Amino acid sequence: MADPTETERVRLATAGARAVTLESLSSQPRGDLFKGALFYALLILALAVALAGLAAIIIQAAVKGAPAIGPDLFTNGPSTLNPSEAGFRPALIGTLYLILGVIVLVVPLGIGAAIYLEEYGDRSRWWNRLIELNVQNLAGVPSIIYGILGLAFIVRGPLDLGFILVAGSLTLALLVLPTVILAAREAIRAVPPSIREGSLALGATQWQTIRRQVLPAAVPGVITGVILAISRAIGETAPLLLVGAATFVTFNPTFLGDNGYSALPVLIFNYAQRPQDEFRVLAAAGVIVMLVVLLAMNSFAVWLRNRYEQQW
Amino acid sequence: MDSTGLTGDLEGAGRKPAISLEAPSPRYGEKAIKGLLAVCALLSVVTTTAIVVSLLIPTLDFLARVPIGDFLFGTSWAPTFTPASFGVLPILVGTLSTSLWGMLVAVPIGLASAIFLSEYASPRVRKVIKPILEVLAGIPTVAIGIFGLVFLSPLIEKVLPFMVNVPPFSAGVAGIAIGLMIVPIIASISDDSMRSVPSGLREAAYGLGSTKMKVATRVVFPAAISGIIASLVLAGSRAVGETMIVLLVAGASPNLTFDPGSSVQTMTAFIGTTATGDISTGTITYDTIFAVGALLFVITLVLNMFAIRMVRKYREVYE
Secondary structure: OOOOOOHHHHHHHHHHHHHHHHHHHHHHHHHHHHHHHHHHHHHHHHHHHHHHHHHHHHHHHHHHHHHOOHHHHHOOOOOOOOOOOOOOOHHHHHHHHHHHHHHHHHHHHHHHHHHHHHHOOOOOHHHHHHHHHHHHHHHHOOOHHHHHHHHHHOOOOOOOOOHHHHHHHHHHHHHHHHHHHHHHHHHHOOOOHHHHHHHHHHHHHOHHHHHHHHHHHHHHHHHHHHHHHHHHHHHOOHHHHOOOOOOOOOOOOOOOOOOOOOOOHHHHHHHHOOOOOHHHHHHHHHHHHHHHHHHHHHHHHHEEEEEEHHOO | OOOOHHHHHHHHOOOOOOOOOOOOOOOHHHHHHHHHHHHHHHHHHHHHHHHHHHHHHHHHHHHHHOOHHHHOOOOOOOOOOOOOEEEEEEEHHHHHHHHHHHHHHHHHHHHHHHHHHHHHHHHHHHHHHHHHHHOOOOOHHHHHHHHHHHHHHHHHHHHHHHHHHOOOOHHHHHHHHHHHHHHHHHHHHHHHHHHHOOHHHHHHHOOOOHHHHHHHHHHHHHHOOHHHHHHHHHHHHHHHHHHHHHHOOOOOOOOOOOOOOOOOOHHHHHHHHHHOOOOOOOOOOHHHHHHHHHHHHHHHHHHHHHHHHHHHHHHHHHH
16 A cells, blocks of 8 residues: 655646546547537527417417407397307406406505515514415415305305405405516515615605605505406406306396496406307307417516616 | 712723613503504414315315215316215326416417516517516516407317317417416516526536527526426416316316316306306205315315425525
8 A cells, every 4th residue: 555645646636637538539429419409409498398388278269259259249148049149248347347446456455565575574573474384375266266255255254245256356356466466565675775875864854755756766666566466357267166256147247236246357268168069169258268368468577677667 | 969870880890880771761652553463463374274164164164074085086076066076086197188288388388488588588678578577577467368269269270170078168278378377477477587587607608618598508597497496386286276267168067087178167267157057054065165175175275385495595686
């Protein structure tokens, strides 16, 4: 076991490093170039598949539903017997009312909660951290669980409203509230502390600072969050199935009427489940109407955020 | 005259200045506003409590009638038949099966898209594609379900007949549709987390002679792993909780199988079909809905908590 001397060790190490370097340098061009190109092609392919798959949903609905597009779609009520004359009128009005209710509930509550968490809530207190974690968790609860909540707490149980439109609005509002809170918080957090400190230093109270400085600067982000939440509420179907969005309502719904109400996605779902192809065409036409509204809203929201993304 | 703060300051450093820095009035309005906002925030806690309470009470009623062992480990699910049996495994496996096939489709596509967007795409390309993905993420699941039922299922039945045993229902096709739904989630969150990896790491790797592919797969990807795992877990949680796609495409037969060609009933589909009928409170069927809902809630809660922790981890490291 002869110990190599210091110089020998250095020489060995140098030779090893040299060999490794030479090997990697000479092997690099061909093999890695090929692998790199293949990898790049695979990445592009994956992205193309993702975009094509999602685009196919839209295109397929447009092709399938095109024959049913017309004024009848908006003015006629649903029919089980006569698909050629069936339309979406009560469902469209129902969705409109539902969403109005959601907006009225969600905008003040969501923004209020976001202001509290960002501006007042002291993160060293456990209850504020609890609220924060709780909101994050609620954002991930499946929508059908909100349907169960609506059924047990709003339709029956403590609130006992019955199967009325307002119960649907409340359920949808609870469902999208966490989304609004999270988005509004992001927007409020993006306003730099120096703005607040400047305002407070000039003698403004905390609420004056929030109302006159922080909120105006956060408006685009907040609106983006609200629009995305509303568009989610428009397309949400599962919880409405549980809180009484009956399908074949042929009259226009009202907020408190207990004769039942209908909503666009629920009626689409019902048409789609029928075996006759005419009803599927009708469902596809309903999907087009819904997608046009939603994609327009979402595009506007994303544009708004990117346009007014402020670099302080 | 002596009451001005100025003279006070001049007379002795130890004395308090008479000018108060406190607000001239107690500002009850400010406190009221704070209280009002706190109530808004507390509403979220109330919601969670309401969810837990509304699930728990009927679930306890249910468990009083059906032993918990029979519920969790029973292999036959027929709650509305006589004689009824309440083994949840078939619909639990149905949920796992559709989610699994969905993840199998979405994970490679989503991660590859994220690597492309974060490491390869030019800022211009990225600026176009990222918003498109975000907008497409807003397609309602009922629309994706109809796409699966009307288009995907007949197509796949022709190309791969073993995927659709009982047309038009199939767990595998439902999985593909779920995959389409969750791809934007995986791509978007993974892209964010890979972009938050400091560029110093990339530059160091290039300096050591790495190729672009090596930098992406061996440096950036591992460095962003907690955010990537979070995106996968969140996507999994969405897949487990998805209702409309499985209602339309997976069918309604509780089969205990992972076979992609088989029709299955998922937990969400059971709730969605059973709870729409006019069932009265207090019956065992009514309680069953809540028991299944409670199980679903627990599964997604565990997944979400895990994802939230992972997201925190990557934020702490790089921000």
